[in-house]
Amino acid sequence: MPRIEPLKREPAARVPSFTPPALSSGQESKVLYDAFNALRPRWLEMNTLPKSLERLETAIVKSIRILEWKDDWDGEGSPAYAEETWQRAALFLVQNALRLWRTCGIAVDVPRIGPGPDGSIDIHWKSERRELLINIPADSRELADYYGDGRSVQVQMMKGMLDTQANNLWLLNWLMQ
Amino acid sequence: MASELADAVGPRWESEEIPDADLLYMRVHFRFVNDDGSIQPGAFRDQGEAMSTDWEKYSTPEQTCNRLSKGQDNAVISLRTSGVRAIPDQLVVHTPDPETNNQAHTDVFGDKKKNTQVRILYSRLYELIIPTLPESQRVI
Secondary structure (H helix, E strand, O other): OOOOOOOOOOOOOOOHHHOOOOOOOOHHHHHHHHHHHHHHHHHHHHOOOOHHHHHHHHHHHHHHHHHHOOOOOOOOOOOOOOHHHHHHHHHHHHHHHHHHHHHHOOOOOOOEEEEOHHHOEEEEEEOOOEEEEEEEOOOOOOOEEEEEEEOOOOOOOEEEEEOOOOOOHHHHHHHOO | OHHHHHHHHOOOOOOOOOOOOOEEEEEEEHHHEOOOOOEOHHHOOOEOOEEEEEEOOOOOHHHHHOOOOOHHHEEEEEEEHHHHHHOOOOEEEEOOEHHHOEOOEEEEEOOOOOOHHHHHHHHOOOEEEEOOOOHHHOOO
16 A cells, blocks of 8 residues: 655644545445545645645635535535535635735635535635625536625626636636725 | 305415414424424525415414424414515515415515515514424424
């Protein structure tokens, strides 16, 4: 059994949920090892977030709980959430938060990452200045829908569809103004 | 004979026009409740073709809460009908439901799934009537 090297992270503290599984002998251990390695590139990407984005990382890690919800989790027929949808939401956040940090030196506010309609995931920011809601659809082929506005009439309303894989720095930049 | 027949098919209620000033009650599952007690925009979604609510003329908030077996899992919020009608493309229709013996049942039609603006506007409109604990404060 190959040895899993500990993930390197600097300079923030490790998040326990990202710790590699402890390996023992046996088939179950091999399955765990394979599953972890399949996800490893994404764990690594998240684990290189700077310290200033630690709270964002914690929010993303916490949000993984929605993958545990089964069909009809609300007693009103809502479907379970797919790992692919959650990963799309997490990657969108990580990639664009990093762009904002590296380009402008701004740490994005921490959003609420929660259940959206029909297996979609909502990313929601609400501050004293501005509010932004992005919906990551359950169908990976669909674009994400977004809407944002501000408390002040001078803030221009933002509304439309976006490709989550594209550079969406402008949207988080708008949010943090 | 006539009354037996009526019992068999259930009550027949006419759909009525809901005044702008009246309230609509809506159940919200605890997983849509934030730690500060506020309601997430995700709570405002269609179940089937419409968002299901109860008209205050024929329901109390407690009745709305307990229409499902696990009433303790739900908060109840109210929405002013005039406010709902002011949200783009939303249509309030009184749709009494004999199957569930719910004369208060009211559907709110209009897309919410692919319209984040509509859900943001709903989240600014509601008032919390019956709170419930968010998931983070529940003992499993």
